[in-house]
Amino acid sequence: CTVVVHKRCHEEVVWKCPGSKTDAIDELQLEAAEQGLGRFNINMPHRFGVHSYKRPTFCDHCGSMLYGLINQGLQCSVCKLNVHKRCQRNVANNCGINAKQMALELAQLGLTGDKMSIRSKKKARPSAD
Numbered sequence: 001c002t003v004v005v006h007k008r009c010h011e012e013v014v015w016k017c018p019g020s021k022t023d024a025i026d027e028l029q030l031e032a033a034e035q036g037l038g039r040f041n042i043n044m045p046h047r048f049g050v051h052s053y054k055r056p057t058f059c060d061h062c063g064s065m066l067y068g069l070i071n072q073g074l075q076c077s078v079c080k081l082n083v084h085k086r087c088q089r090n091v092a093n094n095c096g097i098n099a100k101q102m103a104l105e106l107a108q109l110g111l112t113g114d115k116m117s118i119r120s121k122k123k124a125r126p127s128a129d
Contacts, residue, residue: 044095051075061087
C-alpha cells in the first residue's frame with residue numbers, strides 16, 4: 001500500500017488499499033477472510049474535482065506537496081481530502097468515514113485494522129532478578 005501513516009498508526013488503517021501491488025493475492029485472502037471473520041467492506045467513493053489551492057497544501061495520501069500555480073491537485077467535494085492526480089487511483093473508498101473512531105471501536109472489539117485479526121497482548125517477561 002502506498003498510503004503514508006505514522007509507524008504507530010499502521011494498525012489503525014481499516015480500509016482496503018486499492019492501489020496495492022498484491023491486489024490479486026489480497027482479493028483471494030480477503031474472500032477467505034470475509035467468510036471466516038465476517039469482515040465488513042467500506043465502499044464510499046470520493047467525489048474528486050480539480051482544485052486550485054491558494055496556500056501550500058500537502059497530499060493527504062502520499063504526504064508530498066501539491067505543486068503548481070493552478071489546478072495543483074484534486075479535492076473531494078464531500079470530505080475535502082486533497083490528493084495528487086497520480087494518487088487518485090490509490091486512495092481508499094472511505095469518504096466521510098471517521099477512520100480514527102472506527103479504529104477505536106475495532107480496538108474495543110479486540111480487532112486491529114491490519115488484516116482484521118484478533119489483537120494479541122504482549123506478555124510481560126518475568127524479570128531476571
